[in-house]
Amino acid sequence: MTALINEQGLRHDGRRIEDLRPIKIEVGILKNANGSAYIEFGKNKIIAAVYGPKEVHPKHMALPDRAVLRCRYHMSPFSTDTRKNPAPSRREIEISKVVREALEPAIMINDYPRTAIDVFLEVLQSDGGSRCAGINAASVALADAGINMRDLVSACAAGKVGGQVVLDLDDTEDKEGQADVPVAIMPNFDQVTLFQLDGILTQEEFKKAFGFALGGCRKLYQLQKEALMKKYFGHGEPIVEENE
Amino acid sequence: MPDVKRRYVIPGEVVAEGNHRPIANVLRVGEKFYSTRVGMAEVGHEGVRVIPLSGPYIPRVDDLVVGKVVDYSAFAWEVDINSCFFAFLPAQSVFGRDFSPAEDTLTSKFAIGDILAARVIAFDRTRDPLLGIAGPGLGRIPRGETVKITPTKVPRLIGKRGSMIRTIEMATNCRLTIGQNGVVVVNGAPEGVVMSIKAIKLVEEEAHSADLTQKVQTLLMVPAGAQA
Numbered sequence: 001m002t003a004l005i006n007e008q009g010l011r012h013d014g015r016r017i018e019d020l021r022p023i024k025i026e027v028g029i030l031k032n033a034n035g036s037a038y039i040e041f042g043k044n045k046i047i048a049a050v051y052g053p054k055e056v057h058p059k060h061m062a063l064p065d066r067a068v069l070r071c072r073y074h075m076s077p078f079s080t081d082t083r084k085n086p087a088p089s090r091r092e093i094e095i096s097k098v099v100r101e102a103l104e105p106a107i108m109i110n111d112y113p114r115t116a117i118d119v120f121l122e123v124l125q126s127d128g129g130s131r132c133a134g135i136n137a138a139s140v141a142l143a144d145a146g147i148n149m150r151d152l153v154s155a156c157a158a159g160k161v162g163g164q165v166v167l168d169l170d171d172t173e174d175k176e177g178q179a180d181v182p183v184a185i186m187p188n189f190d191q192v193t194l195f196q197l198d199g200i201l202t203q204e205e206f207k208k209a210f211g212f213a214l215g216g217c218r219k220l221y222q223l224q225k226e227a228l229m230k231k232y233f234g235h236g237e238p239i240v241e242e243n244e
Numbered sequence: 245m246p247d248v249k250r251r252y253v254i255p256g257e258v259v260a261e262g263n264h265r266p267i268a269n270v271l272r273v274g275e276k277f278y279s280t281r282v283g284m285a286e287v288g289h290e291g292v293r294v295i296p297l298s299g300p301y302i303p304r305v306d307d308l309v310v311g312k313v314v315d316y317s318a319f320a321w322e323v324d325i326n327s328c329f330f331a332f333l334p335a336q337s338v339f340g341r342d343f344s345p346a347e348d349t350l351t352s353k354f355a356i357g358d359i360l361a362a363r364v365i366a367f368d369r370t371r372d373p374l375l376g377i378a379g380p381g382l383g384r385i386p387r388g389e390t391v392k393i394t395p396t397k398v399p400r401l402i403g404k405r406g407s408m409i410r411t412i413e414m415a416t417n418c419r420l421t422i423g424q425n426g427v428v429v430v431n432g433a434p435e436g437v438v439m440s441i442k443a444i445k446l447v448e449e450e451a452h453s454a455d456l457t458q459k460v461q462t463l464l465m466v467p468a469g470a471q472a
Contacts, residue, residue: 115329
């Protein structure tokens, strides 16, 4: 078996400890959804779709002063090496909850009383760090849907592998490593919306991991911004004529 | 407005700092104004606003909307106005004050599936939009082709003082009823309707481009420099 980190300080896939995997984000890939995005985060391939704001059914679930945000994180049966049962697992239900809680502070839900906003995350291929990848895609899809947001939400994980703190763990590192720290932030407000820690870290390691994750989130924000700019504006200049 | 600064923004970007008046789609936190939508930010004498490029239709009082009757009760029609809220058209506003649920049948005026042009007469956070059909050009639209566009692009389709709508109407010999909710009804000869729909789709796709009027004129083969 290859060492998780070799003598040159490179990880099993050739990355340095503070490197992200290759990332690609596309906006507006689904015609039928109000907003959508596709993200490739290393070998993760995830589609995010946003529907709403729309009427709530059943009606008694509607809130009089704000929108109901509903998230569904789902892994396709073909997303893993052995077939995954398509029924929602304990893990998927938990990730749906943490994704919802990571996105909720950024969405101005009070602007849409008595409505529902549905966010669907479909993992087509998974390779560790899919909750962070999903949050990035969902946040861009929400902006694409034209829902009022305080900020985008950018997410990235750090962790401890082979005794060293590293950025952006893949599936092998996640399974073999000692700790995983997924973090999501609202970059323009410097606020954390998701923070989890699975494993054991010393205080020093924790500080370093958290710093790595924040750095990763900021890089993700730039990619999200570029993806939205590309979809909506290409590379053109703002128009100068009055439009009303 | 020569002294208005424009630039493209996404949610969370700082549009302006200092003492401004927030107009639309901006969030003020301390001295900073953050955009809440993807769109074009404008900072001018009047204040700060972001013109969004996508998003749902949120009704406003006095808006002209085009909707479809989806249901009715003894007292009102329920109308789908392409929004996150269904609108209500009270029977009393159609039959008059002496409306009697026992004597008047709502289907004698509007049936499910009918397309209506109506005005939003009341709407706030606590209630669904209320429609009225009193006014010229309002009521059932008996014929025509409906086209849906992104509601945020409706001002572009109307154009400066209605210039774009006039250009399309005159070139295609059609009549356009444009709802603020993004539903457009086109009436006219079949060839004209086809051309109008092409022009409307072009406006939607190219809403943020500078030479939109020229592109529409080229599509409709309007001589350059012709005034609508």
